[in-house]
Amino acid sequence: MKSEALARLAEERVDHRFKGLPPDADGMTVGELAAQRRNLFTDGFATPVLALSAEHLEHNLKLMETYAARHGLAFAPHGKTSMAPQLFHRQIEHGAWGITLAVPHQVRVARAFGVERVFLANELVDPAALRWIAAELAADPSFRFVCYVDSVRGVELMDAALREAGAAREVDVVLELGAGEGARTGIRTETECAAVADAVAATGTLRLVGVAGYEGEVPQADPERVRAWLRRLVALAVDFDKAGRFTGTDEIVVSAGGSAWFDAVADVFAEIPELSLPVLKLLRSGAYVSHDDGHYRKITPFNRVPAEGALEPAFRLWAQVVSRPTAEQAFANAGKRDAAYDLDLPFAQVVRRGGDGGGERPATGITVTGLSDQHAWLRTTPEAGLEVGDWIGMGLSHPCTSFDKWPLIPVAQADGTVVDYIRTFF
Numbered sequence: 001m002k003s004e005a006l007a008r009l010a011e012e013r014v015d016h017r018f019k020g021l022p023p024d025a026d027g028m029t030v031g032e033l034a035a036q037r038r039n040l041f042t043d044g045f046a047t048p049v050l051a052l053s054a055e056h057l058e059h060n061l062k063l064m065e066t067y068a069a070r071h072g073l074a075f076a077p078h079g080k081t082s083m084a085p086q087l088f089h090r091q092i093e094h095g096a097w098g099i100t101l102a103v104p105h106q107v108r109v110a111r112a113f114g115v116e117r118v119f120l121a122n123e124l125v126d127p128a129a130l131r132w133i134a135a136e137l138a139a140d141p142s143f144r145f146v147c148y149v150d151s152v153r154g155v156e157l158m159d160a161a162l163r164e165a166g167a168a169r170e171v172d173v174v175l176e177l178g179a180g181e182g183a184r185t186g187i188r189t190e191t192e193c194a195a196v197a198d199a200v201a202a203t204g205t206l207r208l209v210g211v212a213g214y215e216g217e218v219p220q221a222d223p224e225r226v227r228a229w230l231r232r233l234v235a236l237a238v239d240f241d242k243a244g245r246f247t248g249t250d251e252i253v254v255s256a257g258g259s260a261w262f263d264a265v266a267d268v269f270a271e272i273p274e275l276s277l278p279v280l281k282l283l284r285s286g287a288y289v290s291h292d293d294g295h296y297r298k299i300t301p302f303n304r305v306p307a308e309g310a311l312e313p314a315f316r317l318w319a320q321v322v323s324r325p326t327a328e329q330a331f332a333n334a335g336k337r338d339a340a341y342d343l344d345l346p347f348a349q350v351v352r353r354g355g356d357g358g359g360e361r362p363a364t365g366i367t368v369t370g371l372s373d374q375h376a377w378l379r380t381t382p383e384a385g386l387e388v389g390d391w392i393g394m395g396l397s398h399p400c401t402s403f404d405k406w407p408l409i410p411v412a413q414a415d416g417t418v419v420d421y422i423r424t425f426f
Contacts, residue, residue: 005113006086009423010034018408019338020049030408030421040318040416041352047320047391048334050402051412052290054419056312063309064288065094070308071266076100076119076255078286082403084422085113087289098144100284104129109425111136111143119255120147121214121284123154123176123185127161134167146209146253148176150187155199155206162205170207173200174253175240177233179217186213193236197245208245210253210280211237215261226261230268241275255282263301263308287399290314294344294397315402317346317394319376324388330378332392335371338405344397345371348378352391363392 010031022044098117178186319334365381
């Protein structure tokens with residue numbers, strides 16, 4: 001199923017739906033275009049065009065595989081970052097246990113491409129989605145699905161929908177422990193956790209297999225507060241195990257881990273004592289796959305543990321200077337429709353004269369000061385040497401809102417040779 005579905009991606013025809021691709025490629029399949037190994041700068045790609053670095057992408061995949069293995073962690077990277085089945089499978093090939101997702105549509109995408117283990121980091125109460133999940137579980141004994149529960153009411157709704165669907169297999173659930181007052185979702189107190197666990201035990205459709213949460217929502221997060229919350233999560237698992245609440249499962253799931261504090265997760269999960277069953281210590285960081293030049297570059301745990309390695313930003317957005325009205329101002333043809341801007345503006349990095357195949361020079365004296373829908377506002381100083389027609393390469397911040405603007409993304413080697421195309425499904 002996996003190979004057939006991925007092969008069909010290569011059979012998709014290139015046309016007007018896909019931004020930045022060479023106009024003369026219309027009608028080719030994606031596979032045919034990839035086989036031509038065109039150069040991003042000299043073989044007809046139109047600006048703006050977003051590219052992924054082939055080398056940096058592979059580096060990041062290997063680094064997190066090594067990190068998880070070194071710390072005894074299973075890894076289910078959050079797929080909502082890329083929503084790219086090709087990357088899901090590369091992550092799995094690099095040791096991932098499965099893929100984390102957030103909403104039912106994303107699970108449907110993953111299942112369409114043969115992903116066999118899904119962690120849904122959300123409570124699922126939609127009857128139509130639960131009917132579909134029940135059917136998937138019944139049809140495929142190898143499919144492992146785990147989702148959050150965080151309320152008695154949610155458990156009741158899930159149970160009712162699964163009973164109505166005639167679910168043949170129990171749905172595995174983990175209690176989501178809230179990260180604190182004013183945080184996002186999750187159960188706020190241990191007493192409420194016990195009540196939700198009791199509600200799960202009273203159903204015939206759900207099976208409690210562990211506890212989970214997201215430490216990135218800890219209010220005023222710092223290393224001490226994050227570790228304190230993680231130890232609270234571990235203590236909840238230990239107490240529930242002693243109380244016999246995980247009967248009927250063959251392992252206890254303890255899961256956390258965004259992209260800002262996975263070092264704390266590794267440290268605290270290493271402290272988990274021996275329980276009555278094996279423990280699946282499940283890390284869920286997702287932004288690492290492309291990393292970025294802004295938010296995650298600043299907050300990555302690898303800044304705190306440099307001996308463990310370093311992620312490399314894999315995105316670069318190429319735009320062309322289309323207006324130079326004054327010596328202090330220029331405009332490029334990429335804007336909010338093309339670049340993430342929810343956390344930081346793009347970062348001017350390099351310039352190519354007219355997009356030719358020659359060398360790049362640093363984008364000295366060039367700053368992105370704003371975005372319109374289709375324009376980047378550039379402030380320039382005399383050393384910028386920027387002309388209309390120049391290509392400017394920009395780094396981006398927040399990969400989760402970079403992938404979703406581009407349905408087909410070229411993967412380019414350092415010399416500009418495009419070796420693959422990544423299809424996204426948002």
